Amino acid sequence: MTVKDSLVPLDGMRGVRRTLSVSNVPSTGTFLLRLGEGNTIKQVSDNEFAVDDQHYYIQIASSPNKPFLRTVGNKIELVIVVKGNAPSQITYSLLW
Numbered sequence: 001m002t003v004k005d006s007l008v009p010l011d012g013m014r015g016v017r018r019t020l021s022v023s024n025v026p027s028t029g030t031f032l033l034r035l036g037e038g039n040t041i042k043q044v045s046d047n048e049f050a051v052d053d054q055h056y057y058i059q060i061a062s063s064p065n066k067p068f069l070r071t072v073g074n075k076i077e078l079v080i081v082v083k084g085n086a087p088s089q090i091t092y093s094l095l096w
Contacts, residue, residue, distance in 0.1 A: 001025050015095035017061070023087040031082040035060075035092055041069055041076045049078055061091040 004021040025031050038052040047060040049067075058078055060067055067080045082088045 001029075001031065010093065010095075015056075015093050017091065017093045019089060019091045021087065021089050022082045025083055025088075027084060029083065032079045033082055033090060034077050034079050035067060035090075036078045036094075037075050039075065041078050043069075051078075055096075057093075057095040059093045059095055061093065063090045063092075064088040 002023045006019045008017045036058045049058045
């Protein structure tokens, strides 16, 4: 699997925009990309999530699949599934 990662600061130093390009995912495998982790994560709009009582936000700009929340131990994770041979690009912002 190949992953390319790009971070760009947002205007006004209010966060960063991250773009991940994923390719060559094995056809028999599934890759979970963790976008964030916290004690709490709440969906505040169709594409935006508040982490740890609005400590920061994750705003999804583009994704091949819909993100979902899962519990691991005593933490909540926001993850996206990436699978198959077709290249995928995920773009999201971390806002504070």
